[in-house]
Amino acid sequence: MNSSDFQAVLLKISDQLSSEELDKMKFLCQNVIGKKDLEKISTGSKLFQLLMERGKLGPDNTEYLSERLLNIQRHDLSDKLFGLDGPGDGGDRPNDTERAKLEVATQVIAENLGRSWRKLGRSLGVTEVKLESISKRHPTDLEETVVELLKEWRKSRGAEARATQLIEALRACQFNLTADKVEDKLKTSGH
Structure with missing residues (x-):
């Protein structure tokens, strides 16, 4: 910027x-x-x-x-x-195949993550200020909170965003069951 x-x-x-x-x-x-x-x-x-x-x-x-x-x-x-200090500045987008994978991953993570969403956010490099902003926008709806978190991460990464990065971050946080579910859903959906 x-x-x-x-x-x-x-x-x-x-x-x-x-x-x-x-x-x-x-x-x-x-x-x-x-x-x-x-x-x-x-x-x-x-x-x-x-x-x-x-x-x-x-x-x-x-x-x-x-x-x-x-x-x-x-x-x-x-x-x-926000978007001023991220490497992708939100301008670039992943290709269609990767976007489809990210959509599948987002859906599965939102359905399974729950209250530990901040831990994943930190692992993905989302700032504390941004995490607080997301929390205040969706104080009672955990699924929406996770969707918002992943949307912000994708925006900050731009064309660099990959579903494999989400899986790695889940595993780094010891959310292995959710990571397995993402991988299974990607395989069954043909991605």
């Missing part, structure tokens, strides 16, 4: 912050930006500029801002930051 694309995303986020939300963001950033500087801030873009100057925000450093957006319940704006 180049800096002009990153700044365009920040501008979109800034435009969608209400003045009350901006005040909450400023409050949450007091430990990084002094009160005197915070008093001068009237827009999200000015806040983001100060965060960049203080090394808390950049194209490859979005976690601090993302956490603050989650704190003010703006999961939608936090999500805009």
Whole structure:
């Protein structure tokens, strides 16, 4: 992600912050930006500029801002930051055969994984901030939570996403029964 694309995303986020939300963001950033500087801030873009100057925000450093957006319940704006720091940037997609395998794997994993979905997420390299965002979006539906987790992983991996990587991650987490079920379903479905 180049800096002009990153700044365009920040501008979109800034435009969608209400003045009350901006005040909450400023409050949450007091430990990084002094009160005197915070008093001068009237827009999200000015806040983001100060965060960049203080090394808390950049194209490859979005976690601090993302956490603050989650704190003010703006999961939608936090999500805009994701895909900025993944290797695939979500732009590329696997070929049709691999996509079909990933769909089968996602279905089986969602049906079988349950409460240990965070462990799999960490094994796949999904950030804690993203795991928290997914958890808040689907607090009671574990299947939807797992589908969302795997969708985010696939987006971050882009064309590099493979069903075999999911199976390896399941085995690394000692979810061997689920891994076996994925492999069996892939064989019976002709993949």
